[in-house]
Amino acid sequence: MPTYVNPQTCNACAGEHEGPLCVYICPNDLMTLDTEQNKGFNQEPELCSECYACVKLCPQDAIFVRGYSDFVPLGASVQPKRIDGGLTWTVKFRDGRELQFTYPSRSTPVGSSDPYKDFTEDKEKDLAGQGLAGESKWLGVDVLPTLQGNK
Amino acid sequence: MALPTIETVESDILVIGGGMSGCGAAFESKYWGEDLKVVIVEKAVIERSGATGEGLSAINCYMGQRYGWNTPEDFVQYVVNDMMGLAREDLVYDVGRHVDSSVHLLEEWGLPIWKKDNGEYERIGRWQIPIHGESLKPVTAEPARKAVGKENIYERIAITHLLTDAKDPGRIAGAIGFGVRENKIWVFKSKAVIITSGGASNVFRPRSVNEGIGRTWYSVFATGSAYGLMIPIGTEMTQMEHRFVPTRFKDGYGPVGMWFQYFHAHVENALGEDYTVTRDSELKKYEPYGSAVPTPTPLRNHQMFLDIRDGKGPMYMRTDLAMQELAGGDPKKMDKVREEAWEDFLDMTIAQAMTWASQNIAPEDTPSEVVLAEPYIMGSHSGEAGAWVSGPEDLSPPEYFWGYNKMTTIRGLFAAGDGVGAAPHKFSSGSFTEGRLAAKSAVRFVRDNPEQVNLSDAQIKDLSNAIWAPMDTFEKYKGVSTSDDVNPHYITPKQALVRLQKIMDEYAGGTSSWYTVNGPTLERGIALIEMLREDLAHQGAKNRHELLRSWEVVHRTWTGEAHLRHLLHRKETRWPGYYYRSDYPDLDDNNWRVFVNSTFDSSSNKWSLTTKPYKHIVT
Ligand SMILES: Cc1cc2nc3c(=O)[nH]c(=O)nc-3n(C[C@H](O)[C@H](O)[C@H](O)COP(=O)(O)OP(=O)(O)OC[C@H]3O[C@@H](n4cnc5c(N)ncnc54)[C@H](O)[C@@H]3O)c2cc1C
Ligand code: SF4
Ligand code: SF4
Numbered sequence: 001m002p003t004y005v006n007p008q009t010c011n012a013c014a015g016e017h018e019g020p021l022c023v024y025i026c027p028n029d030l031m032t033l034d035t036e037q038n039k040g041f042n043q044e045p046e047l048c049s050e051c052y053a054c055v056k057l058c059p060q061d062a063i064f065v066r067g068y069s070d071f072v073p074l075g076a077s078v079q080p081k082r083i084d085g086g087l088t089w090t091v092k093f094r095d096g097r098e099l100q101f102t103y104p105s106r107s108t109p110v111g112s113s114d115p116y117k118d119f120t121e122d123k124e125k126d127l128a129g130q131g132l133a134g135e136s137k138w139l140g141v142d143v144l145p146t147l148q149g150n151k
Numbered sequence: 152m153a154l155p156t157i158e159t160v161e162s163d164i165l166v167i168g169g170g171m172s173g174c175g176a177a178f179e180s181k182y183w184g185e186d187l188k189v190v191i192v193e194k195a196v197i198e199r200s201g202a203t204g205e206g207l208s209a210i211n212c213y214m215g216q217r218y219g220w221n222t223p224e225d226f227v228q229y230v231v232n233d234m235m236g237l238a239r240e241d242l243v244y245d246v247g248r249h250v251d252s253s254v255h256l257l258e259e260w261g262l263p264i265w266k267k268d269n270g271e272y273e274r275i276g277r278w279q280i281p282i283h284g285e286s287l288k289p290v291t292a293e294p295a296r297k298a299v300g301k302e303n304i305y306e307r308i309a310i311t312h313l314l315t316d317a318k319d320p321g322r323i324a325g326a327i328g329f330g331v332r333e334n335k336i337w338v339f340k341s342k343a344v345i346i347t348s349g350g351a352s353n354v355f356r357p358r359s360v361n362e363g364i365g366r367t368w369y370s371v372f373a374t375g376s377a378y379g380l381m382i383p384i385g386t387e388m389t390q391m392e393h394r395f396v397p398t399r400f401k402d403g404y405g406p407v408g409m410w411f412q413y414f415h416a417h418v419e420n421a422l423g424e425d426y427t428v429t430r431d432s433e434l435k436k437y438e439p440y441g442s443a444v445p446t447p448t449p450l451r452n453h454q455m456f457l458d459i460r461d462g463k464g465p466m467y468m469r470t471d472l473a474m475q476e477l478a479g480g481d482p483k484k485m486d487k488v489r490e491e492a493w494e495d496f497l498d499m500t501i502a503q504a505m506t507w508a509s510q511n512i513a514p515e516d517t518p519s520e521v522v523l524a525e526p527y528i529m530g531s532h533s534g535e536a537g538a539w540v541s542g543p544e545d546l547s548p549p550e551y552f553w554g555y556n557k558m559t560t561i562r563g564l565f566a567a568g569d570g571v572g573a574a575p576h577k578f579s580s581g582s583f584t585e586g587r588l589a590a591k592s593a594v595r596f597v598r599d600n601p602e603q604v605n606l607s608d609a610q611i612k613d614l615s616n617a618i619w620a621p622m623d624t625f626e627k628y629k630g631v632s633t634s635d636d637v638n639p640h641y642i643t644p645k646q647a648l649v650r651l652q653k654i655m656d657e658y659a660g661g662t663s664s665w666y667t668v669n670g671p672t673l674e675r676g677i678a679l680i681e682m683l684r685e686d687l688a689h690q691g692a693k694n695r696h697e698l699l700r701s702w703e704v705v706h707r708t709w710t711g712e713a714h715l716r717h718l719l720h721r722k723e724t725r726w727p728g729y730y731y732r733s734d735y736p737d738l739d740d741n742n743w744r745v746f747v748n749s750t751f752d753s754s755s756n757k758w759s760l761t762t763k764p765y766k767h768i769v770t
Contacts, residue, residue: 027372029331044696046362049502050502053199070359092508093513105283105284106263107263119182123185130543132252132587133179135249140251141216141217145216145248147768
């Protein structure tokens with residue numbers, strides 16, 4: 001389901017320090033800048049997995065998806081809008097019906113994770129054991145299971 | 152064209168791939184190896200890369216040990232049955248006993264997990280918990296990025312080859328690749344390497360044509376790199392004959408797990424029959440697995456396959472009946488069920504939502520077609536292809552243990568996620584966990600083996616030339632033809648991919664050959680893929696984007712060739728519903744309840760195949 005870019009609203013991410021964000025994020029190296037128009041452009045639509053990473057990140061809401069031509073009839077659209085801690089989706093059917101859904105996606109502020117907070121494993125002594133970092137706190141049971149005697 | 156500049160990065164631990172297992176590896180290694188230099192190299196950007204980049208709607212591997220739901224032993228029993236008798240019990244147990252801690256950490260970092268009124272996690276099936284998982288990958292990547300430091304994350308670099316030590320080909324020394332966004336060759340020299348670069352889609356010709364070939368079920372970004380990197384240096388691989396043929400909603404590839412397990416929907420053929428009922432007696436042919444509860448996934452496929460083969464399709468998931476039953480005539484309840492039904496896809500497989508909307512399918516009113524997809528080769532989901540690795544010290548018998556948990560047969564080379572064989576059903580959470588296990592073990596390895604590794608300049612020079620060759624070939628020969636795409640001196644990466652897919656589809660049991668192979672067909676496929684492997688040295692790439700594609704198809708081709716050779720070696724039909732050997736149609740537990748392993752020797756250009764015994768640890 002390849003992406004396409006609205007040339008009226010794409011501004012090539014002017015002012016974004018990562019550069020054009022669709023080009024930055026696409027996991028399959030598909031989004032690029034069209035050198036003549038200086039607009040976002042999907043250079044290999046048949047390898048687009050419609051993961052929507054670019055759609056979700058575009059600051060101009062300029063990227064859309066037109067369902068794969070080999071099996072998706074024309075006329076529908078599925079478009080997300082990022083909101084605080086989640087996304088709102090608008091789903092339009094070919095026959096004009098419309099649905100809207102809002103789902104959370106993250107329960108903490110972006111950037112707030114603290115990798116080894118309150119981990120107590122001894123980095124030298126416990127290196128030889130089977131426990132992983134933080135497991136004494138996070139495993140949920142007191143003792144890591146093993147199968148002594150089954151060797 | 153002048154060869155690009157070469158840049159070298161040195162590290163103690165190199166993580167190749169920043170997917171679920173790569174992020175787990177990065178996170179874990181910096182805890183135990185605070186003073187070590189840990190580097191991640193990734194072909195994309197870790198916030199959205201890999202099979203989890205789009206998001207997921209469930210964590211499919213969770214024991215719930217704290218609630219008393221399951222023990223790791225239960226998990227091993229389940230996995231071994233689902234794989235029809237073949238999984239490394241030590242590796243599966245190891246993931247099972249640790250995975251809960253990973254899930255709890257993901258929740259702490261910001262993953263919203265559905266809860267019941269009593270505060271416990273909601274459940275879909277025995278092992279699956281539903282999540283609001285659109286941002287699972289960024290939530291996982293954030294602590295990994297923080298742990299190693301952003302200066303140690305090298306993104307938009309595609310690794311093409313692993314490097315072994317100049318003085319000892321049995322020891323890893325690093326990896327080499329190129330910048331996807333700049334003309335540069337990158338050499339990573341490292342004492343330990345953890346390979347986490349994912350499974351393989353698009354090795355077989357997909358059902359879709361034209362624009363839709365990017366809509367594979369397993370991520371189209373999964374290019375078989377874990378296998379394509381490990382095989383050429385002689386890493387021992389296992390179970391490369393295994394494949395996963397997913398039952399999926401047709402064309403959009405929406406997963407069905409939530410529909411079967413949470414909504415309790417069933418599939419009917421065009422005559423309104425349920426194949427799990429009408430084909431019940433078929434299971435008896437495959438005892439003891441046929442009477443296992445739940446019925447192993449391949450056998451369920453097999454039952455559906457027989458209906459399709461007999462011309463009883465289309466097959467329909469009765470989403471309508473299931474949703475109406477759950478709502479019980481209450482419009483408020485229906486709103487909730489509808490919201491959950493769409494979230495399953497909007498969080499994970501958005502194409503399916505688009506397919507429904509475009510075909511005017513409201514699932515509460517209209518049943519939806521399902522189909523058996525093309526095969527996928529991978530090791531983290533319901534597949535078990537990958538490297539043969541050492542198990543953990545406290546669990547593994549001597550046959551499965553050689554010093555460091557998750558170390559491959561190349562010293563210092565560790566694997567995780569899709570890269571590890573015979574250890575299926577890890578999914579996102581288990582892959583992350585296995586990355587952590589590999590990393591802790593890699594830290595121990597580096598502590599025990601602090602000496603520097605050796606790279607040879609000649610080796611780097613040869614590989615640099617080889618990496619850049621498709622660009623050179625294009626420049627050199629483009630004048631020979633008025634068309635860039637039709638040239639007697641090269642094939643384009645896309646043409647190479649299509650050739651691979653055609654070979655695999657027709658000779659390795661893809662959809663057009665009804666998943667069926669025999670010895671002579673496989674031998675013919677091997678002859679053709681050997682020629683393809685030679686031709687891959689004659690690819691032409693117009694730009695770096697095509698250069699990326701040309702190395703991806705190399706990795707996919709190694710994966711495909713290993714698959715063909717392993718299929719030929721296993722003389723039985725172990726997983727009906729995934730593939731059939733017409734010359735050995737039966738499952739043969741007496742002779743073939745063993746692992747099939749292979750190694751490739753680059754100096755003689757020869758493969759050798761062996762079997763390894765099945766050791767019971769839990770079952
Ligand atoms: C559609 C779909 C639905 C799924 N549903 C679920 C589910 O509901 N629940 C669940 O728990 N799991 C689910 N999974 C499975 C889960 O996503 C995988 O098991 C998991 O992501 C595997 O982790 P990994 O680290 O092995 O591979 P990945 O996460 O794919 O990571 C591989 C990484 O390596 C990078 N890479 C690849 N090649 C190279 C190279 N040559 N050089 C540098 N970097 C490279 C990739 O860009 C990527 O970042 C699903 C997967 C898919 C595709
Ligand atoms: S992210 Fe949006 S605005 Fe930026 S270049 Fe891409 S399409 Fe244009
Ligand atoms: S939808 Fe995904 S694969 Fe397609 S262009 Fe956007 S980021 Fe790339």
